[in-house]
Amino acid sequence: MNTGGGSSWTPCIDGDPLSSERPSLFLCSFAYLTIRDRLPTILTKVIDTIHRNKSKFFEEHGEEGINAEKQAIALLSKLRNELLTDKPVIELTDGLEDADSWNEYLQRQQRLQGDQEPVSWFTSPWLYVECYMYRRIQEAVSLNPPISNFDVFNEGKTQSFYESQKAVMTLCTFLEDIQKNAEKLSPDRLSEDFNKLLQISLWGNKCDLSISAGQDNSQKISPIDALASLQPFILVNDSGMVWSSLMSSQRAGESVDRVDIVLDNAGFELVTDLVLADFLVSSGLVRKIYFHGKSFPWFVSDVTANDFHWTVRQTMAANHKWMSKRGFQWQNYLKVGAWSYHDHPFWTQPHEFCDMAADAPDLYSRLQQADLVLFKGDLNYRKLTGDRAWDHTVEFSTALQGFQPAPLCSLRTLKANVQVGLQPGRGEKLTSRDPTWMTNGKYAVIQFYSPKPV
Numbered sequence: 001m002n003t004g005g006g007s008s009w010t011p012c013i014d015g016d017p018l019s020s021e022r023p024s025l026f027l028c029s030f031a032y033l034t035i036r037d038r039l040p041t042i043l044t045k046v047i048d049t050i051h052r053n054k055s056k057f058f059e060e061h062g063e064e065g066i067n068a069e070k071q072a073i074a075l076l077s078k079l080r081n082e083l084l085t086d087k088p089v090i091e092l093t094d095g096l097e098d099a100d101s102w103n104e105y106l107q108r109q110q111r112l113q114g115d116q117e118p119v120s121w122f123t124s125p126w127l128y129v130e131c132y133m134y135r136r137i138q139e140a141v142s143l144n145p146p147i148s149n150f151d152v153f154n155e156g157k158t159q160s161f162y163e164s165q166k167a168v169m170t171l172c173t174f175l176e177d178i179q180k181n182a183e184k185l186s187p188d189r190l191s192e193d194f195n196k197l198l199q200i201s202l203w204g205n206k207c208d209l210s211i212s213a214g215q216d217n218s219q220k221i222s223p224i225d226a227l228a229s230l231q232p233f234i235l236v237n238d239s240g241m242v243w244s245s246l247m248s249s250q251r252a253g254e255s256v257d258r259v260d261i262v263l264d265n266a267g268f269e270l271v272t273d274l275v276l277a278d279f280l281v282s283s284g285l286v287r288k289i290y291f292h293g294k295s296f297p298w299f300v301s302d303v304t305a306n307d308f309h310w311t312v313r314q315t316m317a318a319n320h321k322w323m324s325k326r327g328f329q330w331q332n333y334l335k336v337g338a339w340s341y342h343d344h345p346f347w348t349q350p351h352e353f354c355d356m357a358a359d360a361p362d363l364y365s366r367l368q369q370a371d372l373v374l375f376k377g378d379l380n381y382r383k384l385t386g387d388r389a390w391d392h393t394v395e396f397s398t399a400l401q402g403f404q405p406a407p408l409c410s411l412r413t414l415k416a417n418v419q420v421g422l423q424p425g426r427g428e429k430l431t432s433r434d435p436t437w438m439t440n441g442k443y444a445v446i447q448f449y450s451p452k453p454v
């Protein structure tokens with residue numbers, strides 16, 4: 001479904017949405033393996049986490065807390081069984097504000113698939129069923145009111161932040177050095193620093209917890225030292241165009257009005273995003289940053305409002321001069337409105353972004369007011385491109401299928417088998433050298449598109 005963003009677009013002719021249907025006995029697709037192995041593992045961990053918190057629920061809510069724990073686990077075990085036995089996808093019953101929209105989407109999938117077979121875990125688009133699992137986890141928790149605010153992924157996210165402390169300190173010290181010399185900064189130096197921080201934010205996306213099914217995936221080495229050796233792994237690097245686009249948005253030497261960052265993961269990745277946003281504001285390049293996060297726990301490590309504010313508070317409380325200085329600065333940006341955090345139900349729905357103009361017009365028009373929108377991470381890339389089996393040489397602008405609210409850039413390490421905008425032959429070469437290049441997280445893209453000439 002595509003109603004476009006108001007200009008011409010090429011309909012997607014390049015293949016079906018990625019699905020988890022088993023391709024052959026020997027060659028198992030990444031989507032199939034995700035549904036068969038990774039998602040059940042994630043569900044088992046969620047059940048275990050709820051169980052381990054039983055005494056906490058009892059202390060806080062007495063017997064009611066214990067019952068809630070039991071009920072939530074029963075619902076999650078049922079979900080796990082539905083997934084493992086490829087049962088039909090069923091409607092949500094929790095009556096939350098987005099439930100109707102999810103149920104309508106299920107009907108839409110059914111219509112697309114035809115009436116022959118029901119929408120199910122292994123026969124329907126991978127993007128849809130994977131998103132649906134996280135919404136069902138939310139349902140299991142929300143149907144049990146005393147624990148309905150419990151974040152089943154919180155432990156992993158906080159652990160990933162703590163384990164990246166050294167890298168965070170290095171990054172905050174790096175920003176302090178940039179700021180110390182701010183007066184003497186030539187335009188070239190400014191763009192060089194911007195590039196470095198953009199790439200640090202890009203590689204921060206290696207640290208998601210969904211790809212590792214919740215295993216430790218934190219940043220242990222200096223993110224700045226690593227940049228040069230990572231350079232060859234950036235398959236498309238449009239950072240020059242991102243910079244030019246920012247420069248062209250400056251009116252009469254004034255700051256760019258607004259950059260939006262559609263966040264991905266908490267932990268180290270979020271810190272890299274905050275440091276980039278801090279640089280943009282403190283250097284005077286940009287006046288306001290809008291952060292977009294998730295309204296409930298999503299894809300194991302994605303940022304919620306709670307994670308966002310917790311990270312700012314933890315940074316303030318750090319026992320490291322430059323780190324805590326940044327934390328206080330961030331708190332201040334939030335207080336004076338230079339930074340603001342926003343969530344919208346659309347970010348936790350299964351829609352491709354080309355549906356946004358029709359299905360979430362308020363969000364689409366909010367993004368239209370930005371001078372630049374940065375989309376972090378792999379899942380956002382899948383949604384930008386509709387998660388389709390595009391030929392690798394298809395233009396990024398084509399794969400966006402009319403989604404063009406503003407100049408936009410995807411900062412993504414590759415963890416799913418969709419990639420567009422490569423030179424002819426590049427994909428084939430990569431496949432022969434490293435067959436898992438699209439899913440092993442070693443490669444990345446900085447891919448830019450602007451509806452207006454830059």
Ligand SMILES: O=P(O)(O)OC[C@H]1O[C@](O)(CO)[C@@H](O)[C@@H]1O
Pocket residue numbers: 034038130205208209210211264265299376377378379380382415416
């Ligand atoms: O946090 P990110 O970068 O969006 O990655 C999410 C991960 O989940 C997946 O959807 C697979 O489960 C991949 O696309 C990706 O590995």
Ligand SMILES: [Mn+2]
Pocket residue numbers: 208210264265299301302377379
């Ligand atoms: Mn994520």
